Amino acid sequence: MTLMPCAEFEDRILDLVEHQLAVGERPAVEAHLEVCADCGEFARELTALDAALTRELDAPVLPADFDARLWRRIEAESAPRPAADCVERKRQIEAEFAAQLRSLRAPAHWLPAILDGAAYAVLAVVAGLLLMRWAPELAALLPKSLPAGGRDWLLAGGSTGVFLLVGVGAAFRRQLGQAMGWR
Amino acid sequence: MDDDIQERLAAQDWRAAFGMLLERYRDKVFRLAFSLLRDETQAEDMTQDVFIKIWKGLPGYHGGASLSTWIYTITRNTCLTELKRRAAHPTISLQDPAIEEVTDSIPAMQTTDPESGAEMDVQVMLARLPEKYRRVITLFYLEQKAYEEVAGMLSIPLGTVKTLLFRAKKELLKMAARRPVPVA
Ligand SMILES: [Zn+2]
Numbered sequence: 001m002t003l004m005p006c007a008e009f010e011d012r013i014l015d016l017v018e019h020q021l022a023v024g025e026r027p028a029v030e031a032h033l034e035v036c037a038d039c040g041e042f043a044r045e046l047t048a049l050d051a052a053l054t055r056e057l058d059a060p061v062l063p064a065d066f067d068a069r070l071w072r073r074i075e076a077e078s079a080p081r082p083a084a085d086c087v088e089r090k091r092q093i094e095a096e097f098a099a100q101l102r103s104l105r106a107p108a109h110w111l112p113a114i115l116d117g118a119a120y121a122v123l124a125v126v127a128g129l130l131l132m133r134w135a136p137e138l139a140a141l142l143p144k145s146l147p148a149g150g151r152d153w154l155l156a157g158g159s160t161g162v163f164l165l166v167g168v169g170a171a172f173r174r175q176l177g178q179a180m181g182w183r
Numbered sequence: 184m185d186d187d188i189q190e191r192l193a194a195q196d197w198r199a200a201f202g203m204l205l206e207r208y209r210d211k212v213f214r215l216a217f218s219l220l221r222d223e224t225q226a227e228d229m230t231q232d233v234f235i236k237i238w239k240g241l242p243g244y245h246g247g248a249s250l251s252t253w254i255y256t257i258t259r260n261t262c263l264t265e266l267k268r269r270a271a272h273p274t275i276s277l278q279d280p281a282i283e284e285v286t287d288s289i290p291a292m293q294t295t296d297p298e299s300g301a302e303m304d305v306q307v308m309l310a311r312l313p314e315k316y317r318r319v320i321t322l323f324y325l326e327q328k329a330y331e332e333v334a335g336m337l338s339i340p341l342g343t344v345k346t347l348l349f350r351a352k353k354e355l356l357k358m359a360a361r362r363p364v365p366v367a
Contacts, residue, residue: 014349018328045356056305057324060223062213062230067205070231074238 005042006032013039017046120170124163131159185250197241204250205234211326212258215336218322219262221310229265233258255336308358316351323348 005013012029015021021029033040131138135155142151169176185207191200212233217226236257244253309317319333323344326332334341 011349014352018348020345042356045359046352049352049355049359052305053320053324057309057321059210059214059325060217060226062209062227066209066227066230070205070234073231073235077235077239 005039006036009036009039010042013043014046017043017050116170120167124167127163188250189246192241192244192246195242197238201238201241204237204254208251208254209234211336212254214325215255215258215322216262218318218325219259220265221317221321225265226262229258229262233261236261251335252338255338258336259338305355308355311358312351312354316347316354319344319347320351320355 009029009032012021012025013033016026016029033043139151139155142154146154185204188200188203188207191197191203209230213226213230216229216233217223220226220229233254237254240257244250248256309321312320319337322333322336323330326336330341330344334344337344339347
């Protein structure tokens with residue numbers, strides 16, 4: 001008992017059994033089922049399967065106390081917090097945090113300035129030490145046409161100038177920023 | 184189609200909205216869970232969990248997706264997580280021992296009772312179907328053959344529902360054909 005329906009009719013027979021076949025297509029398929037034993041058998045088997053599935057696959061039913069148990073669980077859990085409440089609470093927390101931050105900063109406004117200055121000082125010392133270490137190599141990079149004394153002066157003057165620029169820049173950073181339109 | 188529920192939601196009347204939604208979707212969620220899990224008790228537990236999730240999620244639901252899409256997505260995710268958990272705990276085997284027992288005893292059943300042997304033992308054959316076929320065909324019959332409903336619940340295109348159904352039926356017929364023919 002092998003099921004070998006004609007390939008070109010197979011899908012349409014499935015549709016026919018499921019009452020999904022367009023009315024216009026039905027006569028052709030039904031006529032074929034009359035003359036083709038394999039397709040006829042296929043259709044009968046499908047119909048039997050459909051009947052068996054309809055009979056066997058009946059929906060399970062929830063117990064009668066399902067809702068009551070669910071509501072009890074819901075009462076046990078807290079009521080849902082409306083989304084608007086959450087947003088409001090978040091806003092409050094953020095506002096509190098910002099206020100805390102401001103109160104921390106206000107009385108100690110000189111502290112960041114001192115730390116700032118200290119950092120620049122450390123930077124300057126490190127840069128100076130590096131400059132001393134690499135002075136001969138830097139001097140060798142300058143044009144040979146300059147006299148030896150001239151090269152030393154150029155190096156010293158150049159580095160002093162850079163340090164001065166950075167220092168002034170750091171000290172008047174805020175004013176500079178405002179003048180340039182930053183922040 | 185759930186305008187009445189949407190109205191209650193808009194008024195932030197969570198309790199009324201949930202009551203209506205529970206009434207309308209309880210059985211559908213249960214049937215979807217059953218078709219995914221193949222276990223009535225577990226499907227019932229999952230249905231409880233799904234509605235707890237829905238209750239907690241109601242204030243955050245802003246009607247982006249339709250209510251049914253949202254509910255079925257929660258249901259599928261909850262059940263699939265449960266299936267993964269089951270697979271990760273081999274003590275609760277995916278190969279349901281009850282089903283294996285039945286499967287093992289097929290030849291005996293068929294030879295001892297030619298009358299019922301002529302019938303197709305649907306449950307046994309369904310248990311042997313590949314997962315994706317079984318889900319669709321189960322839900323299809325549980326939902327009184329409503330194609331669109333099945334497509335929505337499983338979130339697959341209508342054409343795919345039809346294709347999977349066809350394949351499932353052909354597979355079932357093949358299984359039925361392979362049975363030894365009972366001697367009269
Ligand atoms: Zn034919």
